Amino acid sequence: MKRKPYPLRTCLGCGRKGLKGNLVRIVMVDGALTVDVQGRLPGRGAYVCPREECVDLLIAKKGRLSYSLRAPLPPDSEERFLRGLLDAGIGEE
Numbered sequence: 306m307k308r309k310p311y312p313l314r315t316c317l318g319c320g321r322k323g324l325k326g327n328l329v330r331i332v333m334v335d336g337a338l339t340v341d342v343q344g345r346l347p348g349r350g351a352y353v354c355p356r357e358e359c360v361d362l363l364i365a366k367k368g369r370l371s372y373s374l375r376a377p378l379p380p381d382s383e384e385r386f387l388r389g390l391l392d393a394g395i396g397e398e
C-alpha cells in the first residue's frame with residue numbers, strides 16, 4: 306500500500322522543508338501580497354515558517370519573495386509586507 310504523500314514546502318527564510326499546514330502561505334491577490342490563512346487561495350504560493358527569525362531572514366533576502374511568486378514587486382513593498390507580518394505577531398506562540 307502506498308502512503309499518502311505529505312505536502313512538503315520549503316521555507317524561503319531558513320530553507321528547511323516543513324508540512325504545508327505548518328508554514329505561512331503567501332500569494333498574490335490583485336497585485337498585492339496576501340497571507341493565505343485558509344490555504345485555499347489559487348495561484349503560486351510562497352512559504353515561510355511562522356517564526357520571526359525566518360521572516361527576518363526573508364526580509365534580508367531582498368527580492369526573494371517576489372522572485373518566488375514571479376511577481377514584479379518593488380523591494381520596499383515586499384519588505385513592508387513582511388514587516389507587517391512581524392507587527393501582526395507572527396512567530397508569537
Ligand SMILES: [Zn+2]
Binds near residue numbers: 316320321353354
Ligand atoms: Zn523557516
